[in-house]
Amino acid sequence: MTDQAVLTGIGIGTGLAYGPVARMAPAPAAPADEPSELGAERENARVAEAIKAVAADLTARGEAAGGSAQEVLKAQAMMAEDPSLAKAVAARLDAGKTAEWAVHDAFGEFMRQLQQLGGYLGERAADLADVSQRVVAHLRGLPAPGVPDPGHPFVLVADDLAPADTALLDLDKVLALVTVEGGPTSHTAILAREKSITAVVGVAGAGDLPDGTTVIVDAAAGQIVTEPDEAQLAQAEERIRERAEAQAAPLTPGALADGTEVPLLANLGSPDGAEEAVALGAEGVGLFRTEFLFLSAEQAPSVAEQREAYQRLLAAFPGKKVVVRALDAGADKPLPFLSSSEEENPALGRRGLRALLAHEEILRDQLTALAEAGAATEAELWVMAPMVSTVEETQQFTALTREHGLRTAGVMVEVPSSALLADRLLPHTDFASIGTNDLTQYTMAADRLLGSVAALQDPWHPAVLRLIAEVGAAGRATGKPVGVCGEAAADPLLAVVLVGLGATTLSMTPAALADVRAELSRHTRQQAEAIAQAALAAATAAEAREAARAAA
Amino acid sequence: MTASRTVTVASSHGLHARPAQLFVQAAQEAGIPVTIAKGEKSVDAASILGVLSLGVDHGDEVVLTAEGEGADDVLDALTALLSTDHDEAA
Missing domain, CATH: 3.50.30.10 (Phosphohistidine domain)
Structure with missing residues (x-):
């Protein structure tokens, strides 16, 4: 059948x-407060068996996982077998409740206590909720959530x-x-x-x-x-x-079917990923995030420390382009020495280049370290500023990089204002790089970390595509390169659309390089432009995706 | 016999996470009832939820009480545990 x-x-x-x-498996539905038909003794035996099984399962999973997961799971196993909890469950069973309800209600009481204490203990309430659901699922013979x-x-x-x-x-x-x-x-x-x-x-x-x-x-x-x-x-x-054959295909430089070159670059978050990126055919680095140097620090790292890390990265790409993004703090990654005050709306606050210009010494140190590392290696070093929203900011950043002897300075286009005025920004800088994740967030007014608005966070949205087209057109008019880094460039068909809209390079997580390389090679420049226009003319993200697929 | 000790907690994150687990495990293995108290509140030392709910921070004083055979030895071992900084060791 x-x-x-x-x-x-x-x-x-x-x-x-x-x-x-x-x-x-989804979490089991909350049990109802019904009288037990089995009696306290048999309910007690059921609870004891279920708790033993759940604790054994958690311990076994912990041993298999190792590391910090093991600690969390071991703690959960101890919570399951907690004697105070057992007493609270027994009291409810003696009052004639079912095992399911007694477990749910007794765990709930302890959860509320932890939540009231807040902080670290409040977070442990979630661990306890998970244990409670596992025990209830076991009692009902359902798979563990x-x-x-x-x-x-x-x-x-x-x-x-x-x-x-x-x-x-x-x-x-x-x-x-x-x-x-x-x-x-x-x-x-x-x-x-x-x-x-x-x-x-x-x-x-x-x-x-x-x-x-x-x-x-x-x-x-x-x-x-x-x-x-x-x-x-x-x-x-x-x-x-x-x-599998395409993945194993020779690592040719990124290009369209008519030979138009589209260099494929890697997004990296630390120098450690450089080797893998090269192995997967990255022709350079289109986005090197420098936050890893700062995230665990109470204060900004020294010029020497930074130079050592940058030099390690640049040495992996002799003769290749490496685009380093200046520190991008704020919003989802606050830093104690940069993000000083509490902000109601950190995504709209003093983040990115705004924070760097407010603490210029941190930017100057970073530019000094980059210039020194660049001079000591053979990579072609480009430096760009995050979250640029005005022409003035562009001018300031370019002046600062020149002052430090850095040859190529660019701006990230993540804010709609920069995309709309790309033709006025580009004359003051050497290149633009479109950060599609933030550009989508700001265009759609949808927090990229919030699940409830995830559907709006779609780079295929024609509103986002239209802004990208503005930047592409400005790049052509001024003769300045326009790169795309962000999740969008890793979507093979969207990558074709981006090139059709005027992107000259694409940067992505190295694992996506093979798929994007293969897709680009199937279309000529003219075809890519036609596919881009089809997507651009759509009314919704889904229609844009569909129109591009039909035109491809 | 009943024995009692006052201990200053050495772990830099207090009795949370791993230090709490190690302490509760040791209390469970003691074989006699042990309580741990911070201020007015006293809980079963074998209960991870009880111990966590005390909210013991680094440098807090707690009182351990044990009742039964070998109470002194049990408290010596538990006191040694609390006087060690397990977060440092980890």
Whole structure:
């Protein structure tokens, strides 16, 4: 019997995979306060068995995970077996309650106590809630909530994945990720791109896929095919083989079908990733984030410390371009020595270049260290400022970099004002780099870290594309390079659109390089421009994606 | 017999996370009832939730009380544990 269905969502990348579904079990519904039909003694035995099993499972998972996860899981196991909690549960059972309700209610009482204490202890309340749900699920004979472990490779189906879930995920066993919620910048999507996992997010019907059903997950088409037949499976095998060949294809420089060069660069967060990026064919670095040097520091690191780190990075790319972004503090990454005052709206506050200009000595130290590292290595060093919103800021940054002897200074276009006035900004700088994540956040007025507005966080939105087109046009008019760094450049079809809108280089997480390289090579400049115009003319993000697909 | 000790907690993050786990585990293995008190509030030392809820910070004074055979030895061991900075060791 075949009971086939095709579900659609937003594909991340162009991967394809098939396998059995394993669902991330949802939290069990809260038990009702009903009188026990079994009596206190038998309910007590049920609770004892459930708690023992849950504690053993948590301990075993901790031992398998190791590291800091082991500590958290061990603490959860101890909470499950806590004698005070056992007393509170027993009191409720003696009063004639069911095991499920007694556990739920007694754990709830302790959770409230922890929440009232706040801070670190308030956070432990969430750990206790997880233990409570595990015990209740066990009592009902349901799978433990959280990441499944069926013991074989599987397609993970979840409402959405939180960082805490993915920390415990054995990625070697995950064939593909399918989520009901989430958009292209959700945690799941970012993880999938970084680790090159096939993923489709925002699949409304995925919640009903039963455990064990075989599905084909096709990220390029944004589709899930359930109960595929032999022919479809054979076709999937063929696509997987083709893709493996593409991944193994020679690492040619990025270019369109007509030979137009589109250098493909890597986004890096520390010098450690340089080697892997080169191995995957990165032609340089399009975004080097320098926050790692500052994040764990109480005060800014010295010029010497910084120079050592920059030199290590630059040495990996002799003769290649390396674009270093000046410290981007604020909003999601506050630093004690830069982000001094409390702000109601940090994303709209003194962040990025605004913070650096307010603490010029930190920017000067960084530019000094970069100039020294640049002089000591053979990489072609470019430096850019984050979160630039005006012509004045552009002028200030360019003047400061020149003063420090740095040859090439640029600005990041992340704020709509910079995109709209790109033709007036570019004459005062050497290049622009579009940060699509923040540009989308500010254009759509949708916090990029907030799940409830994730659907708005879509770089395919025609409003975002139109701003990118402005920057591309300004780049052409002034003869200045326009790069794109951000999640958008890692989406192969969107990468074609970006080039069609005027982007001259693309920078992405190194894992995405092969897919983007392959997609670019399929279209000429003229075709890329036509695909871009089709997307630009759409009314919604979904229509833009669809129009580009149809035109490609 | 009942024994009692006053101890100053040495761990830099107080009795949270790992130090709390180590302490509660040791109390559970003691085999006799032990309580830990901060100020007016006294809890079962074998209860991780109880110990966490005391909110013991670095430098706080706590009173340990044990009742039963070997109470002195048990308290010596637990006192040594609390006087060590486990966050430093980790």
